[in-house]
Amino acid sequence: MPAINSVVSLETNEGVAVIRVDSPPVNALGADVRDGLAGAIDAIKADPSVKAAVLVCGGRTFIAGADISEFGKPPRGVPLHDVLDAIESAPVPIVAAIHGTALGGGLETALCCHYRVADAKAKFGLPEVKLGLLPGAGGTQRLPRVIGAEAAVAMVTSGAQMNAKAALAAGLIEDIIEGDLTEGAVAFAKRIAAEGRPLKRVRDDNSKLGGTADSLAPMFAAFRSKNAKAFKGFEAPEANIKCVEAAVALPFDEGMKVERTEFMKLMQGLQATAQRYVFFAERQAAKIEGLDPATQPLPVKSVGIIGAGTMGGGIAMNFLTAGIPVTIVEMKQEALDRGVATIRRNYENSAKKGRFSMDEVEARMARLTPSLSLEDLGQADLIIEAVFENMDIKKDIFGKLDRIAKPGAILASNTSYLDVDAIAASTSRPESVLGMHFFSPANVMRLLEVVRGAKTSPQLLATAMAVGKQIGKVSVVAGVCHGFIGNRMLAARQEQANKLILEGAKPSDVDRVLTDFGFPMGPFQMADLAGLDIGWSAETSKGETVRDRLCEAGLRGQKNGHGFYDYDEARNRTPSPVAEQIILDYAAEKGINRRDIDDQEILERCLYPMVNEGAKILDEGMAQRASDIDIVWINGYGWPVYRGGPMFWAENDAGRATIAEALEKMGHDVSPKLVGGW
Ligand code: 3HC
Numbered sequence: 052m053p054a055i056n057s058v059v060s061l062e063t064n065e066g067v068a069v070i071r072v073d074s075p076p077v078n079a080l081g082a083d084v085r086d087g088l089a090g091a092i093d094a095i096k097a098d099p100s101v102k103a104a105v106l107v108c109g110g111r112t113f114i115a116g117a118d119i120s121e122f123g124k125p126p127r128g129v130p131l132h133d134v135l136d137a138i139e140s141a142p143v144p145i146v147a148a149i150h151g152t153a154l155g156g157g158l159e160t161a162l163c164c165h166y167r168v169a170d171a172k173a174k175f176g177l178p179e180v181k182l183g184l185l186p187g188a189g190g191t192q193r194l195p196r197v198i199g200a201e202a203a204v205a206m207v208t209s210g211a212q213m214n215a216k217a218a219l220a221a222g223l224i225e226d227i228i229e230g231d232l233t234e235g236a237v238a239f240a241k242r243i244a245a246e247g248r249p250l251k252r253v254r255d256d257n258s259k260l261g262g263t264a265d266s267l268a269p270m271f272a273a274f275r276s277k278n279a280k281a282f283k284g285f286e287a288p289e290a291n292i293k294c295v296e297a298a299v300a301l302p303f304d305e306g307m308k309v310e311r312t313e314f315m316k317l318m319q320g321l322q323a324t325a326q327r328y329v330f331f332a333e334r335q336a337a338k339i340e341g342l343d344p345a346t347q348p349l350p351v352k353s354v355g356i357i358g359a360g361t362m363g364g365g366i367a368m369n370f371l372t373a374g375i376p377v378t379i380v381e382m383k384q385e386a387l388d389r390g391v392a393t394i395r396r397n398y399e400n401s402a403k404k405g406r407f408s409m410d411e412v413e414a415r416m417a418r419l420t421p422s423l424s425l426e427d428l429g430q431a432d433l434i435i436e437a438v439f440e441n442m443d444i445k446k447d448i449f450g451k452l453d454r455i456a457k458p459g460a461i462l463a464s465n466t467s468y469l470d471v472d473a474i475a476a477s478t479s480r481p482e483s484v485l486g487m488h489f490f491s492p493a494n495v496m497r498l499l500e501v502v503r504g505a506k507t508s509p510q511l512l513a514t515a516m517a518v519g520k521q522i523g524k525v526s527v528v529a530g531v532c533h534g535f536i537g538n539r540m541l542a543a544r545q546e547q548a549n550k551l552i553l554e555g556a557k558p559s560d561v562d563r564v565l566t567d568f569g570f571p572m573g574p575f576q577m578a579d580l581a582g583l584d585i586g587w588s589a590e591t592s593k594g595e596t597v598r599d600r601l602c603e604a605g606l607r608g609q610k611n612g613h614g615f616y617d618y619d620e621a622r623n624r625t626p627s628p629v630a631e632q633i634i635l636d637y638a639a640e641k642g643i644n645r646r647d648i649d650d651q652e653i654l655e656r657c658l659y660p661m662v663n664e665g666a667k668i669l670d671e672g673m674a675q676r677a678s679d680i681d682i683v684w685i686n687g688y689g690w691p692v693y694r695g696g697p698m699f700w701a702e703n704d705a706g707r708a709t710i711a712e713a714l715e716k717m718g719h720d721v722s723p724k725l726v727g728g729w
Pocket of ligand 1: 076077079112115116117118119120152154155156157159178179182185186187188190331334335
């Protein structure tokens with residue numbers, strides 16, 4: 052094909068010009084692509100033989116958006132708005148031929164074409180909100196003019212994708228092409244040219260908006276209040292809503308100005324910087340430093356799981372859902388039956404909510420083989436142990452697995468604290484042993500810490516990371532240390548939270564400060580939810596901690612309606628006077644002087660030591676990079692994504708030097724990396 056430049060080519064046959072973008076990996080709208088598209092449109096305008104054009108992409112997808120790596124850098128090339136104006140005002144109809152994912156600026160480009168066709172697997176979305184942004188190339192003005200304001204506002208504030216069938220029904224595309232996409236699109240273009248169909252310019256058509264500013268005001272109000280909780284703390288959703296309101300209330304060009312202003316405000320803010328950082332950090336986390344590029348992950352076609360409790364069952368669901376057969380082993384029939392029934396119930400509940408069909412439930416359950424014998428795991432490619440946190444039990448199991456598992460199988464422990472090297476030492480093949488630490492509920496939470504032992508083989512590590520991706524997890528490599536990355540830092544926060552309530556803060560104050568910061572819940576709400584009596588027993592209780600005392604007084608958390616809070620039947624909570632008295636008595640007994648503690652101190656004392664622990668994790672090489680720590684906290688512990696994770700926050704918001712100084716004053720042992728940088 053004749054090249055316009057290195058990434059865009061143009062070829063005209065029988066009056067139809069095919070503009071082809073080929074810019075791997077995802078045809079993002081970088082400067083070269085923009086320049087190439089502008090050049091192609093100029094060439095089309097200059098060629099009177101062209102009666103229609105098709106815009107198609109090579110590789111795995113249609114344009115997947117603006118080039119995010121260009122954001123925040125000096126502008127280069129033809130501006131995107133100029134390219135899109137040129138496409139929309141072209142003298143001949145341009146047909147977007149879409150495969151893969153038309154996202155962000157990609158969908159905005161398609162919306163400037165006069166017609167859109169797609170293959171059956173194509174997906175469409177405006178995910179800018181996930182980057183702390185809004186569609187800044189006309190998406191907030193054009194999408195409502197195609198699918199209506201109500202559907203558009205939901206799409207831009209969620210970033211959700213629409214499939215081809217739904218897009219056809221919504222009028223976002225004109226046709227679904229079976230067979231070769233380019234050929235189908237060229238045939239479509241020829242047809243509209245022959246029929247002399249008009250140039251459909253989305254900007255000129257207000258008929259599908261669905262109403263006027265007045266008639267749609269109640270819809271926008273209801274949408275805001277329905278989503279208030281989900282949008283809390285985020286700046287981008289409200290800016291997106293405002294732009295769709297402008298699309299309804301104002302002429303197109305005025306609406307575009309509102310979009311521009313709101314886009315620039317977001318773009319210059321810290322939230323967008325943080326969310327963009329998280330996008331790349333998540334992809335970076337998948338990479339194993341120092342791995343020989345020739346290392347190929349092994350195929351994992353069958354999985355064994357030991358333990359059918361809450362964790363084991365949840366872990367099993369990940370694989371069953373991804374189409375991988377699982378053998379699940381328990382010691383007693385009753386526990387096995389209970390575990391299998393829970394998995395079935397979870398799937399059935401999802402099916403009842405319409406997420407998938409009952410047939411799908413059966414298909415998933417058919418991949419599950421319950422067993423009472425470890426011997427049945429001899430053929431598994433990956434075995435995950437998910438039993439009680441007890442080193443002796445784990446060593447015993449791994450000793451047995453050493454005898455049973457086939458050579459080359461991965462032997463993984465789901466331990467959340469224990470020494471993976473000590474577990475590995477109970478086998479004759481420590482190179483095959485690693486940790487796979489899932490987070491509860493394991494079928495829902497996206498985080499997976501893959502714990503690399505001193506002797507873990509790089510190939511098996513790569514395999515565990517690849518399996519994580521296959522089952523939809525965000526996987527992070529951690530080293531062997533107590534609590535790995537996440538729980539080790541959580542312990543630093545919890546220690547301070549426990550001290551704060553003795554020194555004068557209320558549990559509800561600590562929780563409020565952290566939820567205001569953006570966590571979904573605070574440490575004491577979390578303790579109540581998990582159950583105060585986890586790891587506690589009346590026989591062994593020494594009454595040494597507040598928690599011991601609460602349990603001794605019969606306060607067990609949400610499960611019995613009483614903990615740091617009292618809960619009513621609807622699980623509404625109010626601070627428990629009983630718990631408060633227990634805390635006061637305990638503090639008095641220990642001679643602790645209580646004082647007023649302000650919110651700022653609560654925040655600093657909870658978060659600064661966590662950051663310090665993160666820096667120590669880096670000092671010791673227990674995480675590959677600071678951004679991996681951020682990914683752990685965002686995906687496993689509810690750190691607000693718009694604050695970029697604890698290490699990002701320390702670097703870009705709170706300030707490393709400020710934190711180091713404050714920790715020094717508090718008497719902490721400050722990490723060298725916190726002072727010197729990571
Ligand atoms: N810009 C720059 N690089 C991008 C990119 C983008 N828009 N989208 C993906 N990449 C890069 C990734 O960083 C990754 O690089 P790496 O291999 O060096 O790590 C590579 O492309 C492949 O990406 P994935 O690993 O994510 O590949 P998948 O096949 O799993 O997913 C995808 C493909 C669905 C397109 C996914 O990459 C994605 O969701 N991309 C982001 C889409 C997006 O947010 N678009 C909106 C951008 S903002 C915008 O358009 C503003 C406009 O309104 C003005």
